[in-house]
Amino acid sequence: MAKEVLVVAEQVDGIIANVTLELLGEGKKLAHKLDAPLSCFILGHNIDSQVDRVIAAGADKVYVADHPELAEYKTLPYRRVIIDEINTWSTPPHTMLMGSTTSGRDLAPRIAAYFETGLTADTIELDIGPYEHKAGVDKSKIGYFPECLYANRPSFGESLKARILGPWKDPQMATIRPGVFPLPEMVSKPRSEAAKIKNVEVKLEESDHRVRISKILREAGSKIDITEADVIIAGGFGLGSIEGFKLLQELANCFENSVVAASRKAVDLGWITYPYQVGQTGKTVRPKIYIACGISGALQHRVGMQKSDLIIAINKDPDAAIFSFAHHGIVGDLFHVIPEMISQIKASKKEPAFA
Amino acid sequence: MNKDLNIYVLIKQVPDTRSKAGVNADGTIDRAKAGKMLNPFDAFAMQAAIDAKAMGGPNSKITAVTMGPPPAIAILYQALEHGIDKACILSDRKLAASDTLATAYALSMTLEYVQAKDGPADLVFCGLQTTDGDTAQVGPEICERMDLTQITYCEGFEIRDNLVHARKVIEGGAMEVEADLPALITIANSYNRLEHKTFRGAKFVQEVKRNEAIQKQFVEIIDLADCKAEDSRCGLPGSPTIVSATWKIGTVGGSCKMHQGKSVEELVGEVVNINQETIKEFAKA
Numbered sequence: 001m002a003k004e005v006l007v008v009a010e011q012v013d014g015i016i017a018n019v020t021l022e023l024l025g026e027g028k029k030l031a032h033k034l035d036a037p038l039s040c041f042i043l044g045h046n047i048d049s050q051v052d053r054v055i056a057a058g059a060d061k062v063y064v065a066d067h068p069e070l071a072e073y074k075t076l077p078y079r080r081v082i083i084d085e086i087n088t089w090s091t092p093p094h095t096m097l098m099g100s101t102t103s104g105r106d107l108a109p110r111i112a113a114y115f116e117t118g119l120t121a122d123t124i125e126l127d128i129g130p131y132e133h134k135a136g137v138d139k140s141k142i143g144y145f146p147e148c149l150y151a152n153r154p155s156f157g158e159s160l161k162a163r164i165l166g167p168w169k170d171p172q173m174a175t176i177r178p179g180v181f182p183l184p185e186m187v188s189k190p191r192s193e194a195a196k197i198k199n200v201e202v203k204l205e206e207s208d209h210r211v212r213i214s215k216i217l218r219e220a221g222s223k224i225d226i227t228e229a230d231v232i233i234a235g236g237f238g239l240g241s242i243e244g245f246k247l248l249q250e251l252a253n254c255f256e257n258s259v260v261a262a263s264r265k266a267v268d269l270g271w272i273t274y275p276y277q278v279g280q281t282g283k284t285v286r287p288k289i290y291i292a293c294g295i296s297g298a299l300q301h302r303v304g305m306q307k308s309d310l311i312i313a314i315n316k317d318p319d320a321a322i323f324s325f326a327h328h329g330i331v332g333d334l335f336h337v338i339p340e341m342i343s344q345i346k347a348s349k350k351e352p353a354f355a
Numbered sequence: 356m357n358k359d360l361n362i363y364v365l366i367k368q369v370p371d372t373r374s375k376a377g378v379n380a381d382g383t384i385d386r387a388k389a390g391k392m393l394n395p396f397d398a399f400a401m402q403a404a405i406d407a408k409a410m411g412g413p414n415s416k417i418t419a420v421t422m423g424p425p426p427a428i429a430i431l432y433q434a435l436e437h438g439i440d441k442a443c444i445l446s447d448r449k450l451a452a453s454d455t456l457a458t459a460y461a462l463s464m465t466l467e468y469v470q471a472k473d474g475p476a477d478l479v480f481c482g483l484q485t486t487d488g489d490t491a492q493v494g495p496e497i498c499e500r501m502d503l504t505q506i507t508y509c510e511g512f513e514i515r516d517n518l519v520h521a522r523k524v525i526e527g528g529a530m531e532v533e534a535d536l537p538a539l540i541t542i543a544n545s546y547n548r549l550e551h552k553t554f555r556g557a558k559f560v561q562e563v564k565r566n567e568a569i570q571k572q573f574v575e576i577i578d579l580a581d582c583k584a585e586d587s588r589c590g591l592p593g594s595p596t597i598v599s600a601t602w603k604i605g606t607v608g609g610s611c612k613m614h615q616g617k618s619v620e621e622l623v624g625e626v627v628n629i630n631q632e633t634i635k636e637f638a639k640a
């Protein structure tokens with residue numbers, strides 16, 4: 001069982017999350033390059049119906065661990081089941097991918113530490129390629145590795161992207177934020193011909209029950225999910241205060257299915273809450289229209305919104321980085337530009353169709 | 356009534372990105388020139404440790420632990436000023452270029468070392484993530500090594516009957532859990548902000564800085580040999596990952612249509628006109 005590309009699925013209320021499908025889509029490309037099967041590990045309870053979805057998204061093999069204790073994500077039971085299963089394989093998977101979500105970031109480092117292997121966080125690009133390690137402090141690392149997992153992520157230096165790799169030990173692991181890769185085309189296939197399905201044995205130990213869930217509070221409705229909006233009006237430090245968001249909301253109100261969002265600086269200042277943050281440590285969005293107001297366009301912000309169909313930036317600094325990748329840049333004070341925009345958009349609606 | 360709690364908090368010194376110092380023209384950071392500060396996420400962890408101490412028995416105590424070059428001692432003094440009782444820094448040239456796995460190994464060896472002197476941990480607090488490493492991995496990797504109960508993304512907690520009752524962030528909401536001690540808890544930035552330095556803490560730091568004997572007792576400096584960590588598991592040799600290439604991505608664009616130097620009406624008019632189809636498609640009727 002060599003060289004698999006394994007995606008660990010994430011499910012909420014028994015439904016596979018989109019991030020898992022996105023990873024399967026991207027994982028398929030890696031599996032092709034490695035000439036390896038793409039597999040998916042699903043943990044949950046009464047999740048049989050989800051097997052077809054991951055197969056439709058491209059999985060060649062599915063590992064299913066179905067157990068009442070796995071219904072909700074919990075660190076220790078999930079960790080146990082995955083590690084136990086991989087330990088029955090003759091070699092671990094080549095590549096292992098998880099969503100960079102609250103649960104993926106909780107679980108992936110446990111598995112990486114157990115296997116004493118590398119894990120790249122918040123990856124924005126994945127590929128397979130060669131690497132030659134020539135010299136260094138550690139001679140045991142020298143060698144040529146034809147098939148490494150390349151995981152690229154923004155680095156601390158704000159305008160740098162870094163390629164991180166670790167070919168010395170499998171699994172080579174990475175977490176990826178939801179929305180970074182597009183959803184794959186779903187092609188349903190009958191199970192018999194499509195994929196190998198393995199029911200994984202679930203054997204938990206006493207010590208796996210050290211954390212017990214007493215209550216789950218999930219916000220109903222999708223109002224808060226900025227990843228689903230068609231139009232995003234985003235504000236940054238240039239808004240000057242919490243009051244600025246009222247102006248943004250007014251502009252958002254001109255559009256259907258629209259929402260206000262923010263840069264991390266605005267979130268850190270408490271002007272708006274974390275679920276509205278766009279960027280590397282927030283959400284990745286790709287709306288039809290993204291209007292950035294008083295946002296400088298730091299790399300960590302950019303990676304979360306650069307795939308938007310239309311980016312309009314409003315900034316009073318003509319040299320702001322955001323003007324290097326927006327589609328339209330308006331140089332001006334947002335407190336003058338936005339009210340004008342609101343009135344022009346409202347007015348354009350009132351014009352008769354033939355005008 | 357809870358027992359006396361033995362609390363550890365892991366804090367890190369990071370480059371200060373709030374100021375312009377050390378930020379090169381191309382946006383990269385010169386770590387040598389940049390100012391230094393306490394990782395902002397670790398300030399929340401420190402407050403959590405202080406809150407936990409108040410919930411424990413009267414002899415509860417907190418030890419702050421960091422790994423970094425000698426100047427990082429500054430954040431340990433900062434911790435003492437806020438009322439943390441003791442501190443320890445692991446500093447060794449061989450730790451340079453440690454990735455998260457090597458860092459977690461070295462920090463867990465340091466924790467073993469301080470535990471051998473000061474007693475086993477009931478609670479270990481970490482920040483959610485650092486602003487320079489930015490991985491959120493070190494906490495859970497230490498948990499795996501030390502077999503502690505793990506609670507990440509914690510927004511608030513109580514200790515009752517020697518159990519942790521915590522609220523944590525999950526996708527689309529929150530979760531309340533009950534967990535056994537000893538536990539490692541990573542604190543989200545929605546936790547209460549760090550309170551001001553205490554008067555007692557500030558005076559204590561003045562004294563510690565003056566008196567070398569107390570300094571050794573309250574701010575311990577150790578190296579890899581002291582905590583019996585294997586060199587081969589630290590720094591470059593102990594890191595399973597490397598950065599193989601970096602490249603700039605500030606200049607890919609260039610296709611931005613700029614609108615400037617005219618009246619606001621004209622500027623907005625241009626943009627609204629060019630994009631009128633898209634705007635009309637999504638504008639409210």
Ligand SMILES: Cc1cc2nc3c(=O)[nH]c(=O)nc-3n(C[C@H](O)[C@H](O)[C@H](O)COP(=O)(O)OP(=O)(O)OC[C@H]3O[C@@H](n4cnc5c(N)ncnc54)[C@H](O)[C@@H]3O)c2cc1C
Nearest residue numbers: 236237238263264279280281282294295296300301316334
């Ligand atoms: C590890 C790490 C992760 C990060 N993750 C994220 C992330 O997920 N998301 C994110 O956004 N950031 C993230 N950041 C922070 C990022 O590097 C920037 O600091 C941040 O995006 C800057 O926010 P800003 O653009 O709102 O503020 P600033 O950079 O201060 O920009 C404000 C802009 O407003 C303009 N302005 C001011 N007044 C006006 C006015 N009246 N009219 C028009 N324009 C005006 C200014 O010219 C300036 O360009 C991260 C940083 C690190 C180190």
Ligand SMILES: Nc1ncnc2c1ncn2[C@@H]1O[C@H](COP(=O)(O)O)[C@@H](O)[C@H]1O
Nearest residue numbers: 365422481482484485488490491492493
């Ligand atoms: N060098 C270090 N010294 C002490 N604590 C650290 C160090 N690196 C990471 N940590 C802890 O681990 C948390 C997560 O860090 P990171 O995995 O780098 O995002 C931090 O908030 C700290 O609590």
